[in-house]
Amino acid sequence: MVSVASSLFLTLLAGGQFNKVDNTVKLTDLPNVTASGLRNSGKISISGQAFSFSIHALSYNSYTVVYEIPKGMDELRFFSGVQDKFSKSRTSTLTVAVDGEDIVNPLVPGGTLEAGAKPVEWKIRVTGKKSLQIFLDKGACIGEPTFYKLAKAPTTPVGTTNEQKSPNVPVLVSPPEKSVVVGETAILKWKEVPGAISYGVYILANKSQDELGASSPRIWAATVKDNRYDFKISDLPSGEYLWSVVAFGSKKALGAFSEERLFIVDK
Numbered sequence: 001m002v003s004v005a006s007s008l009f010l011t012l013l014a015g016g017q018f019n020k021v022d023n024t025v026k027l028t029d030l031p032n033v034t035a036s037g038l039r040n041s042g043k044i045s046i047s048g049q050a051f052s053f054s055i056h057a058l059s060y061n062s063y064t065v066v067y068e069i070p071k072g073m074d075e076l077r078f079f080s081g082v083q084d085k086f087s088k089s090r091t092s093t094l095t096v097a098v099d100g101e102d103i104v105n106p107l108v109p110g111g112t113l114e115a116g117a118k119p120v121e122w123k124i125r126v127t128g129k130k131s132l133q134i135f136l137d138k139g140a141c142i143g144e145p146t147f148y149k150l151a152k153a154p155t156t157p158v159g160t161t162n163e164q165k166s167p168n169v170p171v172l173v174s175p176p177e178k179s180v181v182v183g184e185t186a187i188l189k190w191k192e193v194p195g196a197i198s199y200g201v202y203i204l205a206n207k208s209q210d211e212l213g214a215s216s217p218r219i220w221a222a223t224v225k226d227n228r229y230d231f232k233i234s235d236l237p238s239g240e241y242l243w244s245v246v247a248f249g250s251k252k253a254l255g256a257f258s259e260e261r262l263f264i265v266d267k
Contacts, residue, residue: 033200051143168255
């Protein structure tokens with residue numbers, strides 16, 4: 001049985017075999033652009049089922065985090081539930097949105113998770129999508145969240161689309177594509193998005209981690225209130241960088257990340 005969520009994405013229910021894949025990215029390896037205290041964790045268990053890595057909320061807090069979906073990925077897969085170490089009477093909440101559209105899983109009605117219940121498997125279509133938002137509270141957790149690039153690209157379900165044009169997507173202004181940033185401080189600018197109260201900025205070195213070396217970060221993320229981000233050029237090694245922006249409302253990301261642009265640091 002399948003459910004078409006928000007007329008955009010295919011959410012598959014529990015069971016079934018994963019398709020053969022030729023690439024994966026762990027969500028826990030990515031920074032979130034909301035600077036939240038949500039924890040990446042090692043092993044956890046949900047109703048006795050162990051997971052080797054996870055993200056989770058503490059028992060007394062709630063968290064909203066936003067990630068940029070890695071380019072070329074087709075599906076996000078994970079298991080949801082409440083950690084076994086919390087009270088059996090606990091009720092927690094999980095909601096997921098992609099490019100500002102809520103994802104619905106009928107096995108998690110209203111996003112409610114019950115302690116002691118078996119973990120629920122999610123598979124979310126993310127082909128061509130840019131932003132992922134996750135809300136968790138009171139011990140809710142996601143086990144082994146992983147992006148998959150399918151060996152055979154998925155087809156779009158009938159009645160859905162892989163394209164979403166939204167006025168809530170930031171339009172980048174400067175610097176122009178392939179500009180060399182100079183001086184002590186670089187400024188990234190974009191047009192204001194109506195209703196936005198802050199923005200998430202994502203910067204990615206246009207090199208592999210092997211090329212950069214183990215001691216050099218490849219990804220930077222920040223949250224700002226205005227439609228600009230200032231940073232010291234000295235903070236980045238020489239090279240090419242891709243950057244993009246997502247707009248936040250009071251409760252969630254308003255839409256997708258912007259297009260990517262490239263700038264160059266040449267010291």
